[in-house]
Amino acid sequence: PFYFAASYLYHGELYAGEQPHLQQNVNEWYEKTDHKASKKDIDSLLNATPPTLFFNEPKSLANENSLMRYLLQPGQKELYEYMHLSKKTEQLTATPDPWDEQRYPKQPVNNVINELKKLRSASNDPFIQLRTAFQLIRLLNLNAQTKEAENIYDNWVAPVKSKSWVKAAALYQIALNYSGPHRDHLLSKVFDLGGYNRTMCIVR
Numbered sequence: 001p002f003y004f005a006a007s008y009l010y011h012g013e014l015y016a017g018e019q020p021h022l023q024q025n026v027n028e029w030y031e032k033t034d035h036k037a038s039k040k041d042i043d044s045l046l047n048a049t050p051p052t053l054f055f056n057e058p059k060s061l062a063n064e065n066s067l068m069r070y071l072l073q074p075g076q077k078e079l080y081e082y083m084h085l086s087k088k089t090e091q092l093t094a095t096p097d098p099w100d101e102q103r104y105p106k107q108p109v110n111n112v113i114n115e116l117k118k119l120r121s122a123s124n125d126p127f128i129q130l131r132t133a134f135q136l137i138r139l140l141n142l143n144a145q146t147k148e149a150e151n152i153y154d155n156w157v158a159p160v161k162s163k164s165w166v167k168a169a170a171l172y173q174i175a176l177n178y179s180g181p182h183r184d185h186l187l188s189k190v191f192d193l194g195g196y197n198r199t200m201c202i203v204r
Contacts, residue, residue, distance in 0.1 A: 021165035032127055037067035051087040082128050088112045089135045104144035113139050133157050134170045146177040
């Protein structure tokens with residue numbers, strides 16, 4: 001029989017509640033660039049620029065976007081590489097398999113996982129380290145490698161002293177790997193941290 005899931009087709013509606021992490025992310029990038037990129041441009045590049053445009057038209061983007069100009073400066077190679085990998089992650093996670101029939105692990109996902117691990121290993125920047133760990137957790141979950149995702153959370157995210165939304169977002173990803181009371185417990189912790197998917201913590 002044909003399976004129809006309205007929650008899949010209208011997934012965006014489940015996130016209709018407030019999402020303060022979007023603005024917090026913009027603010028964190030604003031501080032990271034020492035205010036050299038405008039918040040409007042940061043929001044545009046992070047949340048409104050398709051990965052294909054980022055990959056194919058960097059110079060055109062730089063002409064109109066101050067964050068892109070910042071990333072293309074010679075001294076920002078690691079930050080640019082992180083953004084490039086985050087766009088790859090966005091591209092991979094934006095097209096899940098609604099039937100869950102794909103076999104895992106998937107090589108394209110493995111390739112980006114390895115690139116993220118390499119960047120995190122090479123970087124001494126806490127901003128990049130925390131975010132690469134979060135992107136790794138997302139992709140490892142996507143690749144059905146949930147145990148490794150949890151190990152990365154335990155070693156690279158949980159011990160970090162930070163008020164960034166990324167910590168709550170990473171824990172949320174871990175919670176999705178469980179069911180029953182343990183999931184509820186983890187989601188309650190995400191809710192208490194605040195700033196990330198509080199609506200979904202209740203819905204789930």
